[in-house]
Amino acid sequence: MTELAQDKMTTLREFMAEVSNKDYAESYLIAVLHKTQELFGYVPRQVMDEASEALQIPTAHIWGVATFYHYFNLEPIGRHTISVCMGTACYVKGATQVLDVLKKELGVEVGKTTEDRLFTLQEARCLGACGIAPVIMIDDKIYGELDAKKTVEIINQYRKAAAESRKV
Amino acid sequence: MSQMITITINGKDYRVEPNQTVMQAADTLGFKIPRLCYHPKLSIEGACRVCIVEVEGQRNFVASCAFPVSDGMKIKTNTHALRRARRDIVELIIDNHPMDCHTCERDGNCELQRLAASMGIRARHFAGERKRYEEDLSSEAVIRNPEKCILCGRCVRMCSEIQQVHNLTQAHRGFQTVVMPAYDLPMAESVCTACGQCINVCPTAAFVEKNYTQELFEQLNDPERVKVVQFAPSVRAAIGEAFGLPIGQNMEGQLIAALRKLGFDYVFDTQFGADLTIMEEANEFLERLQNKGTLPMITSCSSAWMKCLEQFYPDLIDNVSTCKSPMSMQGAMIKTYFADKMGIDPTKICSAAAMCCTAKKYEAERPELMFDGMRGVDVVVTTREIAWMIKSAGIDFVNIQPEKADHPLGLSSGAGAIFGATGGVMEAAIRTAYELYTGQTLVDIEVEGVRGLKGIKEGSLTMDGQEIRVAVAHGLGNACKLLEVVRQDPQRYHFIEIMGCPGGCVGGGGQPYAAINTIPLDDKALKKRAQALYDLDRGKTIRRSHDNPDVQKLYKEFLQHPLSSVSHKYLHTHYKAKLPKGIIPKEAKKIEVTQ
Structure with missing residues (x-):
């Protein structure tokens, strides 16, 4: 596991110390998990171990909560998050093909991050852009009227940009 | 006493206690509502919905395990609509189940199978997606x-x-x-x-x-091997259940005979190992008491408790007796004293153990318990596994002529027998420690205060004017509560017995599955199994471990005296803290001491 940033860990420990003194400290578990994801982009195992001690909740129970909510990422996420809209309109217009081509191109399943840590692939419900279905959203940018070829082109744009930023 | 209320079940009025669930009330009236996720010792989950009933005024069927009775309530338990709904629920559960009953280990002992049969499920109406997962075979146990x-x-x-x-x-x-x-x-x-x-x-x-029956059958067929087996006290008190016999029958003689018929050359009784444990443990306790060693001393027989200690109570490791468990002591004596006496190469011995316990499988492979580069016990099988082996080998267990265990590791005292019940180790230790310490005979050797299924039992006795305070806990949850007391008040007790399983070894994780119409870990069943051991104790002329002539002989010929350097080499060990990968809450809230 990669070393967690110390300043972020300090912030989180302070937060856990604060809530652990409150009544029903265990009820702050979700707040702690939110704070963790806000700081690290995901919920690392080391944090769950520490939260277990701080809030006096067995790790198995924390794991149960963390896995229950799709919102919590359990692995580090990539620099860009790709959300594939699986809403009705997109679905009808071929979202599955878009998703399949992404899975193939990136070599990962839904919820997973590419080995180069550039992309995390996710499914989304309606993104509200049905008029240009099928759509994907990369970070906060929407791309519509997609097909397989167009999708790959977009991915390659991001790859190119990432390669260039490395050169600088 | 609270005011009785009237409820109607299937059109007939009944007077029942308030403050109970529909299921509990129905149970007392002879209506056994089908159920699955419910267990009387556990919290109410209400997950399976199998126990639904119709309550007048309720929009939907209600889960009877989670629905309280009230005065005037009208309940129906067996309408056509209910039967259909229940059947559909069970069918949907089955639909997401492998349905490989013929090759499943629980075939014939499966609650789901019984439930499906009682629902009259004879065809599959749903066929949806089924989950697929790998088995986790990582654990030894x-x-x-x-x-x-x-x-x-x-x-x-x-x-x-x-x-x-x-x-x-x-x-x-x-x-x-x-x-x-x-x-x-x-x-x-x-x-x-x-x-x-x-x-x-x-x-x-x-x-x-983890099933070791095939491996053991292979060993039994190996002519190069000397096949030696030991069996725990609680196995004899429960194995009859696997053959349809009533709960609480002592099948010691039949078990010994069956083990010989399976092909074991020597059948020893772990009760001998229990007597040996008492010799060492009682002396260790007295030594700690006299030399101001770490007290309270805590027993170390239960392998699940040992792992719990290492993970969650590493601060109490010095409190735990250095004695190995009876199984491991017996195993060590089989490969040293016995092998030497018989002129057998110990590496040729297959040392097997039939245990009421799954954790003993894990214990047997622990490096901390090895000596001279050997394991004391090579293969551990549970009561369930040995019962299956006996059936599989075509041995008529029920009608077999009882036999006696072999010498020199087969004779045991009554103190060794009661090890299998919660409080038994304490009682056995008291019998020996008292007499060693005071030099007087303990007249009342049946220590009622440490018997029974109360979660935590306390007692005290006086030895030469000194008060010795003892405590006994069974089930790791009760142990945790007791140990929190010890952490806060280390002076409170001198001697503590902890058993990992509810009821002690009689409720072990390797005991026969609950038969039809019985509940796993039912208190009545645990009491009956324990009673079989207490009866065994009462029937013996030798009831104190130090009076066991074979134990005395073992010390004379090999170990010299309790806590000797030879004893230390073979019968004692030390445990180390394990990095906890989870925690036990400091305060066990909500959950009271379980009966």
Whole structure:
């Protein structure tokens, strides 16, 4: 596991110390998990171990909560998050093909991050852009009227940009 | 006494106690509502919906396990609509189940199978997607097979409420839900103590012991091997159940005879090892008492408790007796004293053990218990496994002529027999420690105060004017509560017995599955099994470990005296803290001491 940033860990420990003194400290578990994801982009195992001690909740129970909510990422996420809209309109217009081509191109399943840590692939419900279905959203940018070829082109744009930023 | 109320079940009025659930009231009136996720010792989950009933005025069917009775309530338990709904519920559960009953370990002992049969499910009307998961074979003791899991949550509740190990959780959600340890760790790397209570309460085969029967059959057929077996006190008190006999029959003689018929050359009794444990443990206690050693001293026989200690109570490791368990002591004596006496090469010995316990499988392979580069016990099988082996080999267990165990490791005192019941080790230790310390005979050797199924038992005795305060806990949850007391008040007790399983070894994770119309870990059953051991004790002329002539001979010929350097080499060990990978809450809230 990669070393967690110390300043972020300090912030989180302070937060856990604060809530652990409150009544029903265990009820702050979700707040702690939110704070963790806000700081690290995901919920690392080391944090769950520490939260277990701080809030006096067995790790198995924390794991149960963390896995229950799709919102919590359990692995580090990539620099860009790709959300594939699986809403009705997109679905009808071929979202599955878009998703399949992404899975193939990136070599990962839904919820997973590419080995180069550039992309995390996710499914989304309606993104509200049905008029240009099928759509994907990369970070906060929407791309519509997609097909397989167009999708790959977009991915390659991001790859190119990432390669260039490395050169600088 | 609270005011009785009137309820109507299936058109007939009944007077019942208030403050109970519909299921509880129905149970007392002879209506056995079908159920699955319910277990009387565990919290109410209300997950399976099998126990639904019709209550007038309620929009939907209600789960009777979670619905309280009230005055004037009109309940129906067996209408056409209810029967259909229940059948559909069970059918839907089965639809997501492997349906490989013929090749399943729990075939014939499966609650789901029985339930399906009682619902009259004779065809499959649903055929949807089915979950697929790999078995977790990592543990030496407990195998987890999520594919057979029906998510009743009994194991999760057992592990956290009764045992308070909190190893299991229901991770993910909906169709993807899986019972697993934290971080989806393999069982071998999790905080699982190998107690096997998840197996006891699992209605299907989602948890089973790691099966060593084939390996043992192979060893039994190896002419190069000298086949030696020992069997725990509690095995004889429960194995009859696996053959349809009533609960609580002592089958010692039949078991010995059957083990010989299976091909064992020597059949020894772990009760001898128990007597030996008492010799060492009682002396260790007296030494600590006289030389101001670490007190309270805590017993170390229970292997699940040892792992619990290492993970969650590392600060108390010095309090734990250095004695190995009776099984491991016996194993060490089989490969040294016995082998030497008989002129057998110890590496040629197959040392097997039939145990009421799954954690003994884990214990047997612990490096801390090895000596001269050898394991004391090579193969551990549970009561369930040995019962199966006996059946599989075509041995008429019920009608077999009883036989006696072999010398020199087969003779035991009554004190060794009661090891299998909670409080038994304490009682046995008191019998010996008192007499060694005072030089006087303990007249009343039946120590009632430490018997029975109360979660934590306390008592005291006076030895030469000194008050010795003792405590006994069974089930790891009760142990945790007792140890919190010890942490806060280390002076409170001198001597503590802890057994990992409810009821002690008689309720072990390797005992026969609950038969039809019985409940796993039912208190009545645990009491009957314990009574079989107390009766065995009472029937013996030798009731104190130090009076066992074979034990005396062993000291004379080999060990010299208790706590000697030879004893230390073969019969004692030291445990080390394990990095906890989970925690036990400081305060066990809500859950009272379990009966």
